[in-house]
Each structure stands twice: as C-alpha cells, then as structure tokens.
Amino acid sequence: MKTAPAKNLQSNLHQVGQAFQEQVDTIQDIALLFKATLGWFFKRPWRWDEIFHSVVQMGIGSLPVVLISTAFAGMVVTNELAWHMNEALSSISMIPGVSGQFIVRELGIAVPAMILVAKVGASTTAEIGTMKVTEQIDALKLLGIDPVGYLVFPRLIAAIISITALTLIAIGFTLIFAIFVAVAKFNFGTFEFINALRPFVGVGDLACALCKGISFGILIPMIACGYAFRCQGGAKGVGSTTTNAVVTATVAVILVDFIWTYVFSLLL
Amino acid sequence: MGITLSGVGKKFDRWIFRSLNLSVADGESVVIIGPSGQGKSVLLKMIAGLLPCDEGQIQVPAHHLGMLFQKNALFDSLTVRENLTFPLRERLGIRGEKAEALSKEMLSAVGLSGSENLYPDEISGGMQKRLGIARALIVDPEILIFDEPTAGLDPITSKKIADLIRSLKAKKKLTSVTVTNDVHRAYQLGDRIFLLSQGRLLGGLSPEQTQKTEIPEIRQFILGLKQGPLTEATVESGGPE
Ligand SMILES: Nc1ncnc2c1ncn2[C@@H]1O[C@H](COP(=O)(O)OP(=O)(O)O)[C@@H](O)[C@H]1O
Numbered sequence: 071m072k073t074a075p076a077k078n079l080q081s082n083l084h085q086v087g088q089a090f091q092e093q094v095d096t097i098q099d100i101a102l103l104f105k106a107t108l109g110w111f112f113k114r115p116w117r118w119d120e121i122f123h124s125v126v127q128m129g130i131g132s133l134p135v136v137l138i139s140t141a142f143a144g145m146v147v148t149n150e151l152a153w154h155m156n157e158a159l160s161s162i163s164m165i166p167g168v169s170g171q172f173i174v175r176e177l178g179i180a181v182p183a184m185i186l187v188a189k190v191g192a193s194t195t196a197e198i199g200t201m202k203v204t205e206q207i208d209a210l211k212l213l214g215i216d217p218v219g220y221l222v223f224p225r226l227i228a229a230i231i232s233i234t235a236l237t238l239i240a241i242g243f244t245l246i247f248a249i250f251v252a253v254a255k256f257n258f259g260t261f262e263f264i265n266a267l268r269p270f271v272g273v274g275d276l277a278c279a280l281c282k283g284i285s286f287g288i289l290i291p292m293i294a295c296g297y298a299f300r301c302q303g304g305a306k307g308v309g310s311t312t313t314n315a316v317v318t319a320t321v322a323v324i325l326v327d328f329i330w331t332y333v334f335s336l337l338l
Numbered sequence: 339m340g341i342t343l344s345g346v347g348k349k350f351d352r353w354i355f356r357s358l359n360l361s362v363a364d365g366e367s368v369v370i371i372g373p374s375g376q377g378k379s380v381l382l383k384m385i386a387g388l389l390p391c392d393e394g395q396i397q398v399p400a401h402h403l404g405m406l407f408q409k410n411a412l413f414d415s416l417t418v419r420e421n422l423t424f425p426l427r428e429r430l431g432i433r434g435e436k437a438e439a440l441s442k443e444m445l446s447a448v449g450l451s452g453s454e455n456l457y458p459d460e461i462s463g464g465m466q467k468r469l470g471i472a473r474a475l476i477v478d479p480e481i482l483i484f485d486e487p488t489a490g491l492d493p494i495t496s497k498k499i500a501d502l503i504r505s506l507k508a509k510k511k512l513t514s515v516t517v518t519n520d521v522h523r524a525y526q527l528g529d530r531i532f533l534l535s536q537g538r539l540l541g542g543l544s545p546e547q548t549q550k551t552e553i554p555e556i557r558q559f560i561l562g563l564k565q566g567p568l569t570e571a572t573v574e575s576g577g578p579e
C-alpha cells in the first residue's frame with residue numbers, strides 16, 4: 071500500500087511525458103507537412119475544382135454562423151462599453167473610438183477566428199482523418215496521387231482565400247452592428263459615429279487584419295491536416311484527433327493573433 | 339511479372355515478422371492464410387509499396403498494381419461509378435465517354451449495374467467488396483492484391499466473389515497475392531498456399547497437398563483444432579475480424 075502513490079506518480083509522469091512527446095511529434099509533422107504543401111505552389115496541375123469546392127464548403131458554408139456571431143458580438147460590445155463609460159465617466163461620447171478600435175483590432179478578428187477553428191478545422195480533421203483510418207489515403211497513393219497535392223494543398227489555398235475574406239467581412243459586420251446599437255439605443259448619428267472613429271483606425275489596422283486573416287488561413291488547415299494524417303484507430307481515433315486538433319489550433323490562433331498585435335504595435 | 343521478397347521484416351513497437359522469403363512467379367496465384375494479427379495485411383501493404391520494409395527488400399516490377407483493401411477503402415465521397423472513373427482519370431488519363439464506357443463494362447462484370455449513382459455506404463457489404471474488386475481491376479493491373487476478399491460475407495456471396503475473381507484473372511493471366519481466412523476460398527483461389535504465423539511463412543503447397551499436409555500449424559489451422567502449435571494467444575492476438 072505504501073508504494074502505491076509513488077508508483078501512481080511515476081506512471082502518471084510517464085503518461086504526461088508520452089502525451090508531451092506526442093505533441094512535439096505532431097508539431098514536427100505539421101512543419102514537415104507545411105513544407106511539402108508549399109512545394110505544391112510550384113507543381114502542376116493545381117486542382118481548381120478541389121479548390122473551388124473547398125472555398126464553397128469553408129467560405130460560403132461558414133458565412134452564416136460568422137455573420138450571426140459577429141453581429142451579436144458587435145451589439146454586446148457597444149452596449150457594455152456604453153454602460154461602463156456612463157458609470158465611470160458619465161459620458162458616452164468615447165464609444166465610437168473605443169468600440170471601433172477594439173472591433174477593428176481584435177473583436178472583429180478573434181470571434182470569427184474561433185468559429186473558423188471550430189468549423190473549418192474540425193471538419194477538415196474529421197474528413198481527412200476518416201480517410202486515413204479507412205485507408206482511403208492508401209488507396210489514393212496506390213493510384214499515384216500524392217495526398218498532399220490532392221487533399222492538403224487545395225484546402226490550404228481555399229482556406230487562405232476564405233478565411234482572409236471572412237475576417238475582413240466579419241470586421242465590417244461587427245462594426246455595422248456596433249453602430250446599429252449606438253444609433254438605435256444611444257442616439258448617435260451614423261456619420262457622427264464614423265467620423266468620431268476615423269482618427270483611431272487606419273490603413274495599418276487593415277494591414278494587421280489582413281496579416282492575421284492570412285495567418286489563420288494557413289494555421290487552421292495545416293494544423294487540421296497535420297493531425298488528420300496521424301489519425302489512428304477507427305471512429306474513436308478520429309474523434310479524439312479532431313478534439314486535439316481544435317485545441318491546438320485554438321491556442322495557435324490566439325498566440326499568432328497576439329504576435330501580430332505586438333508586431334503592429336511596434337510599427338504603428 | 340513476378341514478385342520477390344527477400345529477407346523482409348517489419349517492425350512497429352515490436353517485430354511483426356522477420357526474414358520472410360517468397361517469390362511469386364509470373365501469372366501465379368499465391369494465397370496466404372493465417373490467424374489474425376500476424377501481419378498479413380501489413381505484408382500486403384508492403385508489397386503494394388504503401389509501407390516501407392524495415393529489413394530486406396521487395397521487388398515488384400509492375401507498373402500497375404491493383405489492390406483490394408481489407409475494409410475496401412472505397413472513396414466515400416464519390417458514387418459507385420465515380421469510384422471507377424476517378425482511377426481511370428488519375429492513373430491512366432482516360433476521361434469522358436471512354437471512361438464512362440469502361441466503368442459501365444466493369445460494373446456489369448462485377449454485377450453492380452443499376453447502382454451507379456449510389457454512394458458506397460448505400461450499398462451492401464457484398465456489393466462494396468465487388469466495387470473494391472472492380473476498382474482494383476479498372477486500372478488494368480498486372481499484379482493484383484486482395485486482402486480478405488470474402489471476409490464477413492455469407493457463403494453464397496463469398497463463393498460468387500471467388501468465382502468472379504477466378505474468371506477475371508483467367509482472362510488476363512494476372513499475378514496475384516490473396517490473403518484470406520476462408521480455407522475453401524484459399525483452395526479455390528490459390529496455386530500455392532502459405533500460412534503466416536509467428537513471423538514465419540509456412541507451406542507453399544498446392545491446394546491438394548495443403549489438405550494432406552502434416553505441417554502441424556497448417557493442419558491445426560485448416561481443421562480448426564484447439565490443440566496445436568498455434569496457441570490461443572497467437573490465434574487471438576489480432577482479435578476477431
Ligand atoms: N500502422 C501500424 N502501426 C502500428 N502497428 C500496426 C500498424 N499496422 C498494423 N500494426 C500491427 O501489426 C500487427 C499485424 O496487423 P495486420 O497486418 O493487420 O494483421 P492481420 O492482417 O494478419 O490480421 C497487429 O498487431 C497490428 O496491431
């Protein structure tokens with residue numbers, strides 16, 4: 071009995087070590103996969119039908135949920151800021167600047183990014199992971215088809231296009247609903263709001279949003295595919311791999327979001 | 339087009355098998371039987387070039403190799419017809435009406451006419467196997483690899499599929515390696531029959547000789563005896579399939 075806790079600790083440590091090693095291996099695989107995928111920029115043919123199909127699936131397919139969530143995010147942020155300013159400063163004249171800047175630099179980007187990780191990332195890992203465990207990927211190889219060129223590269227291109235576009239659309243949409251609340255509830259004029267916002271946002275913010283959008287467009291499909299190719303062990307394996315991919319992609323997106331914000335804070 | 343394995347071994351966490359030697363002559367049909375979990379599927383994938391050897395080497399001079407996977411591995415986002423036109427386009431560059439005609443012909447050969455527009459998960463297990471066989475054959479292979487072509491099927495369907503494989507093979511004089519646990523199918527399909535067990539390939543005898551052999555492992559396996567060199571641990575290490 072006395073040795074049990076020690077043994078437990080040891081086996082727990084061993085498990086943690088294994089899980090850590092697994093993560094490191096996966097990240098290494100993702101890097102290698104990214105390199106192989108980049109190689110396809112210079113290879114022909116580009117499979118336009120696959121790219122188009124993925125743009126429809128990722129981009130158009132995610133549009134409704136992105137629009138709904140960003141609309142509510144926009145409304146909430148104006149409302150909350152207004153309440154706080156009213157309490158603290160007894161004035162709400164700063165709403166356009168604060169909420170506008172917050173939306174353009176962060177909220178309008180982070181909210182859709184999280185949704186896209188869940189939607190695009192999860193569906194990609196589940197789809198390709200299933201192909202892996204059902205040996206469809208082996209069947210592709212046997213036909214002389216490189217799975218990277220056929221499955222990953224089209225999704226990377228499609229994700230860069232869709233996610234960048236959705237990020238820009240989401241910023242606009244969040245802002246529109248923030249203005250809507252400001253106008254409807256707090257008696258701002260539409261142009262008054264926009265004019266008050268102008269000094270606080272500029273081309274730099276747009277560039278930052280673009281950089282973030284493109285980065286997410288690379289990170290999400292690469293992490294999703296990297297995990298999928300390591301998938302093993304039937305439906306249960308696909309499930310746990312998808313969860314792991316979503317968790318890693320979420321952390322990666324938040325980290326990269328922070329890095330770009332920091333870089334642009336030095337530049338602007 | 340013969341196949342030669344010299345001193346082939348495969349290691350995952352442990353060695354699954356080591357130093358296997360096998361040569362399959364041009365036009366010959368070799369059948370491998372054996373308890374599950376012994377590495378039969380792994381061996382087939384190595385012959386197909388899908389897994390690397392961890393020792394030894396495999397020579398497969400075929401340009402076109404067709405394979406039926408144990409779980410079929412059909413493209414589940416494509417219809418039955420597209421599962422055949424896709425390999426034609428990708429592997430042989432055949433598209434359009436020619437591809438349609440070829441796939442139609444193949445579907446009728448395997449008895450799947452009328453299911454063209456269904457998806458793989460909308461057809462029965464036996465039909466999936468036949469589609470898998472059709473997909474292996476459509477690329478006009480010189481070498482065929484079948485992983486348990488009749489597993490999980492009722493005896494009648496299983497006999498039909500084995501007949502189908504025999505007739506299709508006879509037409510083209512193909513070289514083939516088939517894994518099966520169905521002893522009757524092994525007799526029906528094999529020129530020579532091997533047993534893979536505990537990392538060794540035993541036998542290599544004709545169906546008649548196999549039935550009469552005194553090699554204890556093979557005797558035990560084909561007669562389904564409890565007593566013998568194949569211990570319960572080896573028989574069940576891969577679990578039921
Ligand atoms: N990709 C893999 N990674 C690790 N182990 C594997 C892999 N593929 C097969 N194995 C192991 O190799 C052994 C043989 O598997 P398999 O070839 O499927 O057996 P069989 O087809 O004879 O039933 C099993 O123990 C299995 O767990």
Ligand SMILES: [Mg+2]
Nearest residue numbers: 378379380408
């Ligand atoms: Mg097997």
